[in-house]
Amino acid sequence: MSPVINHPVLGPAAPSLGWVPAPRYWLRRQRVLDHMRTLERGRLLEIGCGGGALLADLSRLGFDCRALETSAAARAVARAMNADTQGHRIVETAPVDWRGSFDVVAAFEVLEHIDDDVGALRDWRDWLVDGGHILISVPADPRKFNAADEWAGHVRRYDKEDLHKVLREAGFSVVSSETYGYPLANFLEYFRASAHQVMRKQWVHRSRDDATAQSGVNRSLDSKVWPLYSSALGVRALRLADSLQKRFRDNGRGNGLLVIGQRI
Helix, strand or coil: CCCCEEECCCEEEEHHHCECCCHHHHHHHHHHHHHHCCCCCCEEEEECCCCCHHHHHHHHCCCEEEEECCCHHHHHHHHHHCCCCCHHHEECCCCHHHCCCEEEEEEECCHHHCCCHHHHHHHHHHCEEEEEEEEEEEEECHHHCCHHHHHHCCCCCECHHHHHHHHHHCCEEEEEEEEECCCHHHHHHHHHHHHHHHCHHHHCCCCHHHHHHHHCCCCHHHHHHHHHHCCHHHHHHHHHHHHHHHHCCCCCCCCEEEEEEEEC
16 A cells, blocks of 8 residues: 555645655645646656655656655655656666756755755756756745754755846846745744754754755654644645735745746
């Protein structure tokens, strides 16, 4: 029996494997899928797919998906999440024949982990066809860097101008840009940061690589409240939060940035 369930609103989840869609992830998912529906279907690469739930969503939208995921724990969950579609297409390292192979490259909550962000974007650009699109999401506002960022192995957070600058330096034009998550994700981040601050002694001595490896798949806090926010009342609250984030996506207050670029 498959460990994966497909919630009619929240999407793929695998509670028995310890992966559930956190509220902030789900809010980002909603905005990503809205944008992806506007793009022509083609070959898509997700870099750092984590638990692989969004990869499954994108495959169901009609994209021919591949994924690059360096964490062995995350790959195991992602392959289970995508066993009926392209579990075998989730790889640890990039093959040499990826140059010019993809119509879309996506990297959600990945760039903030990388020291040389411009260099990484240039590598990803090489994997795109001419005129191909890139979708990037990152934590917003460097002033809000907190214990949750440290727990996840983040190097930085971005403001809109900084993210646009690194995209342009890497050879992309900016097609669209918005913040997401306001107000619910901002509110929840305060409590998440406080919880990680309290637990700091348990994780402060990990390497940043170890922190990054578990950040996309560790849902220990969210799994505890999964029964609540996957309930009928919880789903109604999340739908309200989604409608609010759409209304406020241009006010710059969200705790995440989502940018679409195009290879020049």
